[in-house]
Amino acid sequence: MTNLATITESPCSADVSWDGVDLPTLAQRVGTPCHVYSAASIRQRIGALQAALRGLDALVCYAAKANSNIAILQLMAQAGFGADIVSAGEMRRSLRAGIPAQRIVFSGVGKSAEEIVEALTAGIARFNVESEDELHLLQRLAAEQGVIAHAAVRVNPDVDALTHAKISTGKSENKFGVGIDEARRWFADSAQFTHVRLDGLHVHIGSQMLDLAPIRVALQRVADFWRELAAAGRAINSIDVGGGLGVCYRAGRDQPMVIEDYVAVVRGALAGFGGRILFEPGRWLVAEAGALLTRVIRVKQGRQRRFLVVDAAMTELLRPSLYDAWHEIVPVTRERRPSQVYDVVGPVCETGDTFAVERELPRCEAGDLLMIRTTGAYGASMASTYNSRPLVAEVLLDHGRYAIVRRRQTVEDMLAGEQPAREWEVT
Ligand SMILES: *Cc1c(COP(=O)(O)O)cnc(C)c1O
Numbered sequence: 001m002t003n004l005a006t007i008t009e010s011p012c013s014a015d016v017s018w019d020g021v022d023l024p025t026l027a028q029r030v031g032t033p034c035h036v037y038s039a040a041s042i043r044q045r046i047g048a049l050q051a052a053l054r055g056l057d058a059l060v061c062y063a064a065k066a067n068s069n070i071a072i073l074q075l076m077a078q079a080g081f082g083a084d085i086v087s088a089g090e091m092r093r094s095l096r097a098g099i100p101a102q103r104i105v106f107s108g109v110g111k112s113a114e115e116i117v118e119a120l121t122a123g124i125a126r127f128n129v130e131s132e133d134e135l136h137l138l139q140r141l142a143a144e145q146g147v148i149a150h151a152a153v154r155v156n157p158d159v160d161a162l163t164h165a166k167i168s169t170g171k172s173e174n175k176f177g178v179g180i181d182e183a184r185r186w187f188a189d190s191a192q193f194t195h196v197r198l199d200g201l202h203v204h205i206g207s208q209m210l211d212l213a214p215i216r217v218a219l220q221r222v223a224d225f226w227r228e229l230a231a232a233g234r235a236i237n238s239i240d241v242g243g244g245l246g247v248c249y250r251a252g253r254d255q256p257m258v259i260e261d262y263v264a265v266v267r268g269a270l271a272g273f274g275g276r277i278l279f280e281p282g283r284w285l286v287a288e289a290g291a292l293l294t295r296v297i298r299v300k301q302g303r304q305r306r307f308l309v310v311d312a313a314m315t316e317l318l319r320p321s322l323y324d325a326w327h328e329i330v331p332v333t334r335e336r337r338p339s340q341v342y343d344v345v346g347p348v349c350e351t352g353d354t355f356a357v358e359r360e361l362p363r364c365e366a367g368d369l370l371m372i373r374t375t376g377a378y379g380a381s382m383a384s385t386y387n388s389r390p391l392v393a394e395v396l397l398d399h400g401r402y403a404i405v406r407r408r409q410t411v412e413d414m415l416a417g418e419q420p421a422r423e424w425e426v427t
Contacts, residue, residue: 019038020398021397026293026402027295030393030404030408032369035290035291036290036291036397037376037397039397041288042072049281049285052263056263058277058278059276059279062084063083063243064084064085065381067376067378067381069394069405073094073099074098076097082102083103084104084105086108087108091118102124105152106124106126107130109130113141116141120145126150128200131178138151143195148197149196151200152199152201153187154177155177155225157205157222158171161244162209163208163244164208170214177202187229200237200238200239200240201225201239202239203218203222203241209245210255210256210257215262215265219265219266219270239278240277241270241277243284248374249325249328253326283377287376287377290375290380291375294316294372295369296308296309296365296370299364307343309347310370312355315386316379317372320354320355320356322382327355331362331364333369335362339362341361349387390409
């Protein structure tokens with residue numbers, strides 16, 4: 001078995017450099033906390049996915065929300081990938097990174113009229129439509145512009161993705177997509193949609209999936225629907241199989257699927273399909289390629305627990321607070337030290353600002369540099385300035401070199417746009 005997930009270059013506890021860059025020196029220069037991303041690791045994932053897709057008429061539309069830094073989007077653009085966006089902001093980022101509009105697909109239940117107009121004007125590849133109201137709005141706005149919008153129905157196949165409830169999207173009680181019965185009606189009524197070419201199907205049942213079985217079931221349902229539509233004379237030109245491939249956050253616990261096995265399931269379910277297959281991985285491409293560097297501020301001995309207070313917080317990495325997610329934490333040092341049990345917490349005034357509970361780590365002291373691993377996806381892209389903490393720097397590593405791809409926000413940057421209520425107006 002060639003599990004590419006396990007051979008991707010990644011830092012280990014005994015290592016102080018990553019992608020040829022010395023991390024303690026980097027932390028000195030750039031400051032902490034900061035997000036670092038290995039370009040080599042991302043390219044490795046890109047290459048593995050491209051190899052697995054060989055022979056398919058496939059387009060990979062990277063899910064920009066996983067990590068929407070323009071430098072990361074640029075790596076995707078260089079690979080010929082498109083983008084799956086969920087807002088006009090992500091579209092602007094993608095275009096700025098050099099991803100052509102013809103490779104951009106737009107998902108999400110809450111596309112506003114303004115966002116749809118902007119996307120129509122840019123000429124994006126397709127809208128993944130999630131409600132009847134959105135379909136009518138798309139028809140009206142495309143007609144007003146005198147253009148034809150390409151659209152896919154996001155089908156909710158009512159399948160449990162067997163992942164965390166907050167990142168499960170393919171059950172009928174979730175807000176995403178429409179049932180197959182409703183989708184069937186849309187196709188039956190499609191003559192009234194003079195400015196929407198409804199010729200695609202889309203499915204995305206959840207994130208951080210480690211199990212192929214629910215994917216197989218969901219794709220089977222979509223494939224049955226495609227065959228039914230084809231038999232009724234309705235051509236389907238693209239099937240978008242979504243993203244959701246899981247990664248290894250916890251060695252020995254999370255067993256990601258092998259990319260070839262995943263693609264084999266897609267090939268099997270869609271055998272005989274002559275159109276284009278779209279893939280929308282986000283996390284799988286970038287999660288393991290990122291780490292959050294943070295420094296110990298102090299060790300605080302509580303009555304019951306020993307706290308390692310670090311300078312990173314839920315503002316830089318929300319996943320532990322939001323999903324009780326587990327992230328590996330390692331000191332960036334070659335020293336061998338006795339172990340100690342800590343609760344690793346940030347400075348934010350929330351009990352939920354906790355990275356790890358009762359974690360056994362090498363003994364730490366104030367000033368030590370730590371690395372929180374597997375933070376390349378849904379890390380910086382979920383950041384906030386809560387507690388008036390400026391957004392942190394992001395750094396791209398590439399074969400012994402590094403580049404700042406987001407400069408640390410200053411307090412002045414953060415305050416820009418705010419003002420006392422001086423000029424009052426009435427409605
Ligand atoms: C979030 C999302 C993805 C990417 O999910 P990952 O788990 O990061 O691969 C793909 N498609 C849609 C529609 C999404 O909302």
